Amino acid sequence: MLAFLLTLGLMLLIVIAVVYAERKVAAFMQDRMGPTEAGPHGIMQPLLDVLKLLQKEDIIPTAADKKLFSIAPILVFVAVFAGFAVIPLAPAVVASGIGIGVFYMLAIISLDVVGLLMAGWGSNNKYAMLGAMRSVAQIVSYEIPAGLAILAVVMVCQSLDFQEISFQQGALMNQFPGLEYEMNWLFGIEALGINTTTIGGITTWNIFRVPLLFVAFIIYFIASLAECNRAPFDIPEAESELVAGFHVEYSGFRFAVFFLAEYAMMVLVCLVAVVLFLGSWNTPLPNIGPFSLAYWTSGTVGELSGILWGAFWLISKTLILLFVQLWARWTYPRLRVDQLMHLCWKVLTPIALAVVLGAGIWRLLMVG
Amino acid sequence: MYRHKLRFAKLATSVKESLKLGTTIKYKTGFWSVVKSLWQGAALTIRHFRNAKNRRTPAYVSDENYFKQPDGLVTLTYPYEALPIPDNGRYRLHNEIDDCIVCDLCAKVCPVNCIIIESVKATEDIGTTSDGTKKRLHAPVFDIDLAKCCYCGLCTTVCPTDCLTMTPVYDFVEVDIKNMVYHFTDLSPEEAEEKKQLLAKQQEEMAAAKAAALAAKKQQG
Ligand code: SF4
Ligand code: SF4
Numbered sequence: 001m002l003a004f005l006l007t008l009g010l011m012l013l014i015v016i017a018v019v020y021a022e023r024k025v026a027a028f029m030q031d032r033m034g035p036t037e038a039g040p041h042g043i044m045q046p047l048l049d050v051l052k053l054l055q056k057e058d059i060i061p062t063a064a065d066k067k068l069f070s071i072a073p074i075l076v077f078v079a080v081f082a083g084f085a086v087i088p089l090a091p092a093v094v095a096s097g098i099g100i101g102v103f104y105m106l107a108i109i110s111l112d113v114v115g116l117l118m119a120g121w122g123s124n125n126k127y128a129m130l131g132a133m134r135s136v137a138q139i140v141s142y143e144i145p146a147g148l149a150i151l152a153v154v155m156v157c158q159s160l161d162f163q164e165i166s167f168q169q170g171a172l173m174n175q176f177p178g179l180e181y182e183m184n185w186l187f188g189i190e191a192l193g194i195n196t197t198t199i200g201g202i203t204t205w206n207i208f209r210v211p212l213l214f215v216a217f218i219i220y221f222i223a224s225l226a227e228c229n230r231a232p233f234d235i236p237e238a239e240s241e242l243v244a245g246f247h248v249e250y251s252g253f254r255f256a257v258f259f260l261a262e263y264a265m266m267v268l269v270c271l272v273a274v275v276l277f278l279g280s281w282n283t284p285l286p287n288i289g290p291f292s293l294a295y296w297t298s299g300t301v302g303e304l305s306g307i308l309w310g311a312f313w314l315i316s317k318t319l320i321l322l323f324v325q326l327w328a329r330w331t332y333p334r335l336r337v338d339q340l341m342h343l344c345w346k347v348l349t350p351i352a353l354a355v356v357l358g359a360g361i362w363r364l365l366m367v368g
Numbered sequence: 369m370y371r372h373k374l375r376f377a378k379l380a381t382s383v384k385e386s387l388k389l390g391t392t393i394k395y396k397t398g399f400w401s402v403v404k405s406l407w408q409g410a411a412l413t414i415r416h417f418r419n420a421k422n423r424r425t426p427a428y429v430s431d432e433n434y435f436k437q438p439d440g441l442v443t444l445t446y447p448y449e450a451l452p453i454p455d456n457g458r459y460r461l462h463n464e465i466d467d468c469i470v471c472d473l474c475a476k477v478c479p480v481n482c483i484i485i486e487s488v489k490a491t492e493d494i495g496t497t498s499d500g501t502k503k504r505l506h507a508p509v510f511d512i513d514l515a516k517c518c519y520c521g522l523c524t525t526v527c528p529t530d531c532l533t534m535t536p537v538y539d540f541v542e543v544d545i546k547n548m549v550y551h552f553t554d555l556s557p558e559e560a561e562e563k564k565q566l567l568a569k570q571q572e573e574m575a576a577a578k579a580a581a582l583a584a585k586k587q588q589g
Contacts, residue, residue: 025417027420028416028417028420028441029413029414029416029417029420030416031416031420031440031441031442031443032441032442032443033441033443033445036445327410327413327414327417328410330413331409331410331412331413332406332409
């Protein structure tokens, strides 16, 4: 229960921060000022927007399929929020530390698509319908390269448990039950003879441990942009052609839920990227000789210091990735549908397959 | 200048080449050029993002930076900041009624007839304007309908005492259009009525005096 409230609170907090950041970042990139009136520097703007949305009338179109229409936003939100359950926030803090976390995550996030389709179909509106169709086509397609990229990580780490994958990527590895005698080698290759188990820091992050996973990271990041319908892959919501896509008929509370789910999804995919590729809650600073920077900035597992340091590193890395998402949105124009599918099926998927193959070979080298 | 020429020459040769090959100008493709162009785009937006700490200042029009857009945010937070108005700008009219001699010139010249003046002759001495012209008329009504005004400024040029001027105020929106009519008279309706009666009385007296004088003349004659 505590973990539930904590996760919900944290998610809402980050979402609010991201909504505010989005408006400010967009404004600054376009030489504008963004919100300035509500609170100092407009900091209250997202909160007041949500309050405003909650006060609005909840309109259900007469021609809509009422059941689908009203369940859809809840389904979308639940799917995204359930994904947060398996994300480790710190060495000892995870809402649900199940052994098949990665698998569960991929499965539960896919439910999102059903919600979107229900919203689009149930609205009985051609824009919503088009948006939902595009959205489903896009998300289903991009799940393949994203899934393959994640598969590469799973093959390298030999685990579906987010917490185990996190421990593997830092100097605290040997404190995870089951990993007591594991070793980390530079680039994962024992033959090089450089033991990084106690060096930790960035040298044990997955993208550094197995440089091939950097390609997987790029693929995953691009695919995750598409999965949360962010520009340049925002054709399902394309304001300029589809008005707002699948949620065009929604208002008030239901719209707020969609809005929240969308931003929560952004946060979630960034968290997953950080956990799988960028060292999770581990510090980026390595132990160098007498300066055990990694230990100093990690705290003790299971104690408050460990939780605070872990949460700090995880959240700051996530915020950086979120900034990159915003940056991409306000830089790149929207892709055409054919370009989108071309990118997915003819570029990302083959490369992801090659990465999976490469990751397998690398794993063999790691075993020695 | 030289660089432009060079660029033009390059463009010309590339156009010639493409004509020779019978193709249109090709888009660059290939992995690295795509990565490069993606990076260029990202660098452009991040540059604007980093420059966002600079802001446009409310500079006067004669400032040399007025037309140059320096780096950073271009917006001014309007009600709090505003670009200064040029001195010869034509905005809301103001009439300094103490200096007005109610000559009606402005009302006559106005192309849209938005100035309404009623005048009443003064019975006693009502002083002079600040430039020394003697005032002889009261203005119980001096209305300018700024909703009709086209801000041509003709009325300010004809005004002999320079009491009708343009002010730098341009933000005077109203919810009710009737509020766009500005009343400049310094007389309350009661005072105006009083002045009218005084004038009527004076005229009556004068008429009576005249009649008396005429009668006296007749008797003599
Ligand atoms: S500015 Fe022109 S239109 Fe306006 S009151 Fe004067 S003469 Fe009339
Ligand atoms: S022209 Fe000037 S002095 Fe004459 S009535 Fe108009 S405002 Fe008064």
